[in-house]
Amino acid sequence: MMRTFMFVVVAILAGAASAAERSASMLSYACAGCHGTAGASAGDSLPILAGLPREYLSNIMLQYKNGERYSTIMGRIARGYSDAEIDAMAIFFEKQKWVSAVSQLDPKMIARGKELHEQKCVRCHLGNGQYTEYLLPRIGGQWSDYLTIYLKNVNTSEFKQPQPQLMKESLSLLTDEELAALAQFYAAQQ
Amino acid sequence: MSNITRRNFIKVISSSVAVAGLAGFHEIGLGSSSGRVVVVGGGYGGATAAKYLRLIDPNIHVTLIEKNAQYVSCPMSNEVISGVRDINSLKVSYSTLGTRYGINVVQAQVTEIDPVKKNVRTANGQDFQYDRLIVSPGIDFRWNAIDGYDRNAVEIMPHAWRAGPQTLLLRHQLEAMKDGGVVIIVAPPGPFKCPPGPYERASLIAYYLKQHKPRSKILILDYKDKFSKQALFEQGWAQHYPGMITWIAGSMDGHVNRVAPYNMKVFTDFEEYKGDVINVIPPQQAGEIARRTGLADKSGWCPVNQKTFESKLYKEVHVIGDASIAGKMPKSAYAANSQGKVCAAAVAALINGKVVEEPSYINTCYSLVTPKHGISVAAVYELNDKGRIVEIEEAGDPSPIEASPWQREMEARYAHSFLINIMSDTFG
Structure with a gap:
């Protein structure tokens, strides 16, 4: 009603x-x-x-x-x-209940991702990416493959992906390998 | 949500997990209805309708009658034919529909539907009374519409248009074929299940042949003069398989009238072709039980009210999926899944004496040119003022013809994830 x-x-x-x-x-x-x-x-x-x-x-x-x-x-x-x-x-x-993804993840990648998270992302993506409010999506427990595609697109000028300036700057110097590590770290936050 | 502070967010997250269920799914079920719905056929249409009926109104008693113990998904079965996928990945049991959603799943062959007595009978003599019936029988073939193509011919010239043993037979024939062989695909006239399917099949057979039997050729003999996602397929063929695939349109004598299975030949008006592997996708019609019950019209398909999917020929019987005439929607897994939900909402409303909601439908069809080159077509549909399902014009279209390899790869990855999600949304 x-x-x-x-x-x-x-x-x-x-x-x-x-x-x-x-x-x-x-x-x-x-x-x-x-x-x-x-x-x-x-x-x-x-x-x-x-x-x-x-x-x-x-x-x-x-x-x-x-x-x-x-x-x-x-x-x-x-x-x-x-x-x-x-x-x-x-x-x-x-209103629906979040159900974390169950991904196959590599512990080394997760550890590398954690370092990058703490250097680059922690100011906004609180709670290891589990926090979500207003325009900030939950990414903790999201699918790593989806996150990898997304992050790669942010870094590719060919694909228009509006982002806060801070996020664009934070990601701009990261390699594809590092982006994948970040994705795995967040995917592990179930 | 917006007044949550940084400090207490963990508490909020954990408590919201406890209270949130499938919000918005139980609106209609507040009364004490005891309607009985029987669903005949557990493919993408029927299984979705059964599950969503229970999600929308848990008071409705739902029986799903399906002759097979498990379902084998047709979407992505062309990857089995090309050798890049194990058919077991396409199999799903009906047990979750029983345990998680409380659906009475009955494995039996339906032999008789009596729309007057509102009863369904199975081969083992069980009777199921219903208040409303949903029939989702899929397609049947028009045997001998191509002279010589009958139930025996499928063992020599497989249709592979139902996933399962036929899929594996075609795969084994390709494996046994010599390099330099000719594969013939006979593509059917519309309407048929999975409009881009024959052309995805040609693509993925070419993918196998290019690696293992590169001197081989594929010939598509078509009833039609154009086909789904044609420009995208032809672009992909030129890019990945130059010179390997030839398509002959209906008006260019591509129309196959007759087959001779023991000679491995097919005949058009003016030509005969010999193949080493021949895949005949025959002309189609609504599933047998729908036709025998009188739910199909002269076209061979089932006319329905496109808002509720109630049959125009029998009251309180609904027909969904490939067997139904659903306006502009194609015969696809996504369309059947979408129709199953619209029908479930309508049936729940009708049983509860409520107003039937305005419907909304989607179709998405992914096809693979290679396992890393995906293309798609999508559409959003509404009911127009004449009661016909039409595309919303602003939406839809196929993938763009100009795209980078990375974009094609993304669509292939989405295609594979789509398979997992549509299987879980329907059966899980």
């Missing part, structure tokens, strides 16, 4: 064009074929969405939709939804 009420308010505020209103659950169920039931992805290159903050999810999806963020496929799908529908899905996934 509360959720429906919130959706209606959001829809009015955002001036949704769609005449027929589609519920947050109806919209969100369709995502699970790629992102897992209730956003608990089981596939190592696709991110877990469950429990991430509404603001983060909504913001990143709007960037995909508007072409401000590169994607292979997410933008093509995001364009199928109104801004209000995207926000409704963000609220839906924020």
Whole structure:
């Protein structure tokens, strides 16, 4: 009930064009074929969405939709939804329970990643990457393959990935190997 | 969420784990309904519908009747044919649907559906009464639509269009073939299951042949004059397998009318072709039980209300997945999974006397040109004012034709993760 009420308010505020209103659950169920039931992805290159903050999810999806963020496929799908529908899905996934990925990880890489985390990332990614609030996603327990792809894209000018300036600077001098180590460290924070 | 301070975040995280379940999944189930739903067919459509019915309304009693003890995924089965994947990775049991979601999983062959008495009977004589029935039988072949292609011919010229022994047979034939051999793929007319499938298959067979039998050729004889993701496939073939794959369109005499399995020959209007391995993907129609029950029309497919998937021919019977006529949606695993959810929400609402929600559907189809070169097509769908499922025009499209090897590799990695997620969303 509360959720429906919130959706209606959001829809009015955002001036949704769609005449027929589609519920947050109806919209969100369709995502699970790629992102897992209730956003608990089981596939190592696709991110877990469950429990991430509404603001983060909504913001990143709007960037995909508007072409401000590169994607292979997410933008093509995001364009199928109104801004209000995207926000409704963000609220839906924020309410779901985070389920950490179970990855095959290398202890040496994790140790190297921990050093890099403490040098470069610790100021924002609190709690070894488990902390999440507003535009900061939880990355502790996220899939390492997804994180590796993401970090590599941040460092590649070809793929537009809006980031806080501090993150771009922190990552810019790291090798692919170091990015993979960081990803493994965060993946280990389950 | 935004008023959480840095100091107490650990406490909040741990407590939210304790209280949060699958939020938003139990809205409809607050009453004391005792509806009985029977689902016939445990593929991507039926298994998804059964699971999501229980997630949406745990008060509904759900029975899933499926003839096989386990499912073998068709998506990615072309990797088994190319030798880069073990078929066991595509197998999944139905046990989780029983233990985690409380679905009554029955392994049996359905022999009769009585839509008047609302009863389903199985080969071993069990009867299942329902308030609403969901039929998800997948496709059946039109035997002898190609003269000579019957149930015996599949042992010589496998279709491999249902994952399992047929997949392995085609794989073994390719392994046994000499270098310099000719592989023929007969591609069917639409509508058929997995529109890009024949062309992904050609790609992944070429991937195997290039490494192990590089003088071999692949010939695709097609009923059609164009095919799914055509520009992307043809680009990939030129890049990875130059000169190896030839595609002959229907209007260029690609249409196969007859096969002679014992001579390993296929015939078009003007030509005959001899192959060393011949994969015939025959013309298709809705699964047999749907047709026998009278759920299919003259087209061979099942007309439905595209909002609820309720049959236009029988009340309180819903048809989803490949067997249904679902507007612009293709016959794919993703589409069946998406339809299973829309149908589950509709059936739960109808059983509880609630208004059926406005539907939303997605399809995503990944194909591999090589195990590291992925391409995709995606679409988001809505119901238009005529009650037809249509694509939302702003969304969709195939992968861009201009892309770097890294982008193609990312799509291949997403394809592999998609497989894991769609299997877990459907069966896990």
